[in-house]
Amino acid sequence: MHADVRSLTEHRAAALALAAPLPAVDVLLDDADGLVLAHDLVTDEPLPRWDNSAMDGYAVRQADVTELPATLRVVADLPAGSADEPLVTPGTAARIMTGAPVPTGADTIVPVEATDAGTGTVVVREAPPAGTHLRRAGEDAVPGDVVVAAGTLLGPAAIAAVASLGRPVVRAHRRPRVAVVSTGDELVAPGTPLRRGQIPDSNSWLLAAAVREAGGIPVRFGPVPDDVAVLRELLAGLDVDAIVTSGGVSVGAYDVVKAALADEPDVEFVSVAVQPGKPQGLGRLPGGTPIWTLPGNPVSSFASFEMFVRPAILRMRGLRDVERPTRQAVTDEGWTTPPGRAQLMPVRWVGPDRVVRATARGSGSHLVARLALAEGLAVIPAEIDRVAAGDRVTVLKVSP
Amino acid sequence: MHADVRSLTEHRAAALALAAPLPAVDVLLDDADGLVLAHDLVTDEPLPRWDNSAMDGYAVRQADVTELPATLRVVADLPAGSADEPLVTPGTAARIMTGAPVPTGADTIVPVEATDAGTGTVVVREAPPAGTHLRRAGEDAVPGDVVVAAGTLLGPAAIAAVASLGRPVVRAHRRPRVAVVSTGDELVAPGTPLRRGQIPDSNSWLLAAAVREAGGIPVRFGPVPDDVAVLRELLAGLDVDAIVTSGGVSVGAYDVVKAALADEPDVEFVSVAVQPGKPQGLGRLPGGTPIWTLPGNPVSSFASFEMFVRPAILRMRGLRDVERPTRQAVTDEGWTTPPGRAQLMPVRWVGPDRVVRATARGSGSHLVARLALAEGLAVIPAEIDRVAAGDRVTVLKVSP
Numbered sequence: 067m068h069a070d071v072r073s074l075t076e077h078r079a080a081a082l083a084l085a086a087p088l089p090a091v092d093v094l095l096d097d098a099d100g101l102v103l104a105h106d107l108v109t110d111e112p113l114p115r116w117d118n119s120a121m122d123g124y125a126v127r128q129a130d131v132t133e134l135p136a137t138l139r140v141v142a143d144l145p146a147g148s149a150d151e152p153l154v155t156p157g158t159a160a161r162i163m164t165g166a167p168v169p170t171g172a173d174t175i176v177p178v179e180a181t182d183a184g185t186g187t188v189v190v191r192e193a194p195p196a197g198t199h200l201r202r203a204g205e206d207a208v209p210g211d212v213v214v215a216a217g218t219l220l221g222p223a224a225i226a227a228v229a230s231l232g233r234p235v236v237r238a239h240r241r242p243r244v245a246v247v248s249t250g251d252e253l254v255a256p257g258t259p260l261r262r263g264q265i266p267d268s269n270s271w272l273l274a275a276a277v278r279e280a281g282g283i284p285v286r287f288g289p290v291p292d293d294v295a296v297l298r299e300l301l302a303g304l305d306v307d308a309i310v311t312s313g314g315v316s317v318g319a320y321d322v323v324k325a326a327l328a329d330e331p332d333v334e335f336v337s338v339a340v341q342p343g344k345p346q347g348l349g350r351l352p353g354g355t356p357i358w359t360l361p362g363n364p365v366s367s368f369a370s371f372e373m374f375v376r377p378a379i380l381r382m383r384g385l386r387d388v389e390r391p392t393r394q395a396v397t398d399e400g401w402t403t404p405p406g407r408a409q410l411m412p413v414r415w416v417g418p419d420r421v422v423r424a425t426a427r428g429s430g431s432h433l434v435a436r437l438a439l440a441e442g443l444a445v446i447p448a449e450i451d452r453v454a455a456g457d458r459v460t461v462l463k464v465s466p
Numbered sequence: 467m468h469a470d471v472r473s474l475t476e477h478r479a480a481a482l483a484l485a486a487p488l489p490a491v492d493v494l495l496d497d498a499d500g501l502v503l504a505h506d507l508v509t510d511e512p513l514p515r516w517d518n519s520a521m522d523g524y525a526v527r528q529a530d531v532t533e534l535p536a537t538l539r540v541v542a543d544l545p546a547g548s549a550d551e552p553l554v555t556p557g558t559a560a561r562i563m564t565g566a567p568v569p570t571g572a573d574t575i576v577p578v579e580a581t582d583a584g585t586g587t588v589v590v591r592e593a594p595p596a597g598t599h600l601r602r603a604g605e606d607a608v609p610g611d612v613v614v615a616a617g618t619l620l621g622p623a624a625i626a627a628v629a630s631l632g633r634p635v636v637r638a639h640r641r642p643r644v645a646v647v648s649t650g651d652e653l654v655a656p657g658t659p660l661r662r663g664q665i666p667d668s669n670s671w672l673l674a675a676a677v678r679e680a681g682g683i684p685v686r687f688g689p690v691p692d693d694v695a696v697l698r699e700l701l702a703g704l705d706v707d708a709i710v711t712s713g714g715v716s717v718g719a720y721d722v723v724k725a726a727l728a729d730e731p732d733v734e735f736v737s738v739a740v741q742p743g744k745p746q747g748l749g750r751l752p753g754g755t756p757i758w759t760l761p762g763n764p765v766s767s768f769a770s771f772e773m774f775v776r777p778a779i780l781r782m783r784g785l786r787d788v789e790r791p792t793r794q795a796v797t798d799e800g801w802t803t804p805p806g807r808a809q810l811m812p813v814r815w816v817g818p819d820r821v822v823r824a825t826a827r828g829s830g831s832h833l834v835a836r837l838a839l840a841e842g843l844a845v846i847p848a849e850i851d852r853v854a855a856g857d858r859v860t861v862l863k864v865s866p
Contacts, residue, residue: 095656096686099675113835115660120830122717145692145720147652149662163720164763165652165832167663178717206825207835214838221865222679222771223812226672226764227838230665234657252547252565256495257634260515262549263567265630272626275499279622286496292545317522317578320545320563363564364626371622412623425606430520432565435513435607438614438627465621 073448074408077338078373081348082388084356085378088307090237095229098220100281101238102384107214109231112204117168119144121199124159124181124188125172131193140188142169159188168200175199217386239384242307244282246273249297249313249322250362253289268434269312269367273360276371277310280379292322301326301351307382309355310375313362315345323347323359333357339407339448342366342431346374363431369410372443372464390462395421397444400454408448412440413461421461441465473848474808477738478773481748482788484756485778488707490637495629498620500681501638502784507614509631512604517568521599524559524581524588525572531593540588542569559588568600575599617786639784642707644682646673649697649713649722650762653689668834669712669767673760676771677710680779692722701726701751707782709755710775713762715745723747723759733757739807739848742766742831746774763831769810772843772864790862795821797844800854808848812840813861821861841865 270288333349490504670688733749
């Protein structure tokens with residue numbers, strides 16, 4: 067029934083290969099936060115643009131303050147933002163605020179605390195060496211410098227750098243709109259009274275939140291019944307950048323996702339040597355939209371999204387590093403792992419470098435309540451058959 | 467001019483003391499992502515709700531499959547979601563899909579791969595021990611269990627757990643709306659042609675992005691001129707949960723924020739023994755709204771937000787842990803630090819545990835372009851006067 071069995075690594079590569087950075091668009095700075103810059107941002111001006119004062123104080127000539135105290139005539143008052151260009155001649159000073167351009171003739175900034183703060187004349191009591199408290203033009207960047215590189219996530223500091231270059235608009239990759247479709251006749255919307263055999267849909271919320279956490283824009287559909295015609299119509303009508311489904315990909319008699327996509331030439335269903343998450347599908351719909359079809363057990367959906375979909379969403383956003391941070395930890399307990407298959411075990415921290423299974427009463431892929439405690443996924447290689455208490459494991463950090 | 471000099475730790479405590487968790491509101495699950503749960507979510511049902519199958523296969527009686535192969539009559543077909551309650555009597559089996567309730571009389575699930583997949587009769591070739599592939603009611607949670615605890619950040623797994631309890635609505639703390647006001651006559655909106663003395667406003671974008679990254683909703687105002695009346699009117703008209711300003715808090719002649727708030731009985735201006743970020747103000751406006759007034763140099767604003775405002779926003783959201791993760795690193799270069807003041811130095815990683823200064827050409831608090839490279843803030847205690855290459859430093863991780 068499965069044409070192909072793949073390793074976790076192979077399927078991950080196939081899943082990621084479906085994704086490419088989305089087109090770049092011009093966005094206002096107010097909307098750029100969290101997007102990824104699509105081009106190197108090069109400054110064509112020096113930063114700062116002119117020599118300016120690092121302190122509130124007085125711009126003076128060093129030669130005038132070699133003997134102290136010195137009394138100087140105040141010839142100008144330069145608040146930040148002043149366009150004045152006074153000349154500081156021998157025996158004079160300009161009152162100056164932080165950030166104001168240093169007037170011609172002055173080579174030293176005396177902080178206000180070292181003076182009598184006079185306005186007509188000023189008495190300088192202490193003077194720093196020439197050049198002190200003076201920010202030089204180009205100290206931060208010179209023309210031609212790449213201030214923010216293509217592929218940078220536009221967080222607070224990068225946005226501030228863009229603004230400081232005077233750019234109100236940047237070109238950034240737009241965020242992917244990702245449809246999330248959970249399937250299953252047993253599923254009802256949370257809050258609906260349950261009859262025997264029914265359970266609340268949780269996967270559409272799980273995956274929508276995971277898409278958002280990955281920086282995509284989720285478009286949630288769920289629950290969708292096990293009806294091939296309904297699912298086909300839904301998929302055909304979507305106008306999104308990518309699609310993630312859950313459920314209906316196994317060997318059962320009612321596997322609606324497999325049935326709905328059976329005739330798609332560019333979609334394949336495979337077995338992946340991983341637990342949970344063995345039955346997987348992926349490919350492209352006729353219009354080219356990537357689709358990943360995940361198994362329906364909540365823990366399987368969660369782990370499969372982490373492994374196969376999240377890196378693809380990050381790549382669509384334009385990020386180059388699509389990996390979660392990992393951390394080495396020691397497990398406080400042992401468990402068995404399936405022979406010949408990698409294992410993805412939800413874990414939680416019990417110390418700086420110590421973990422236990424999050425799903426404490428077992429490792430079943432249906433344990434959605436316990437999954438809420440998961441802070442990481444321990445990735446156990448296929449060669450390992452048993453994890454013992456005290457073993458070192460590699461943990462993907464899935465919570466901040 | 468400064469009534470008070472405080473340590474970094476003292477001012478941080480004062481800044482955080484202004485914040486309390488915002489009221490809880492009912493939110494739909496679709497809108498709950500990223501909010502913080504305001505109450506313990508206790509299940510009043512077992513999860514799973516009934517014994518159900520972990521595999522696609524056949525529900526059988528163990529006694530019927532002790533001798534193999536065994537041929538059984540298929541008396542029912544139980545897809546997931548089926549409400550049927552057939553009885554599995556001796557010599558019979560029910561075809562069953564993953565998640566469907568196990569019918570009365572059956573005690574064993576035979577995976578379809580171990581059978582001939584028959585529909586009228588089924589030939590069982592291998593049978594697991596009784597109870598295998600059977601998920602027991604209550605295995606995941608029993609009535610009375612706290613499934614998601616108050617104070618939990620509602621990420622994908624927690625949202626899925628809420629959904630699986632059948633709750634379409636949760637009570638969560640609402641996100642704080644935080645006004646961001648950058649002041650300075652020298653500031654113009656990015657894109658405006660600059661005359662001498664002017665620079666583009668970057669702080670309002672810096673702080674708005676930082677508020678959003680902290681989980682707040684920024685309301686950005688900037689640049690605002692150095693006009694006390696204008697600023698007072700703006701502050702008086704705000705309908706927000708908190709206010710952050712930048713600039714106008716130093717010892718200069720035009721310090722608009724200090725002047726505008728000089729008569730506020732619950733706002734104080736202090737010197738903090740930290741570099742950058744020495745001049746600080748904080749308190750409450752007459753209506754009780756917390757306000758933090760940060761210095762205007764971009765690096766000072768950035769570091770001050772990290773230290774004083776971000777933890778407060780996290781607390782307003784209802785989070786209990788308001789600290790950034792820290793990491794020990796070795797610095798590849800040395801620098802001087804101001805005697806008697808703590809230092810917050812923007813750094814970037816050059817190896818797994820090695821950092822250099824992000825603002826490579828200096829450590830000035832105006833180096834906004836270089837700040838874009840910052841991945842962390844090295845926190846150097848006040849007792850240290852000099853950092854040498856090879857020293858260990860503690861780094862707050864400010865990027866993911």
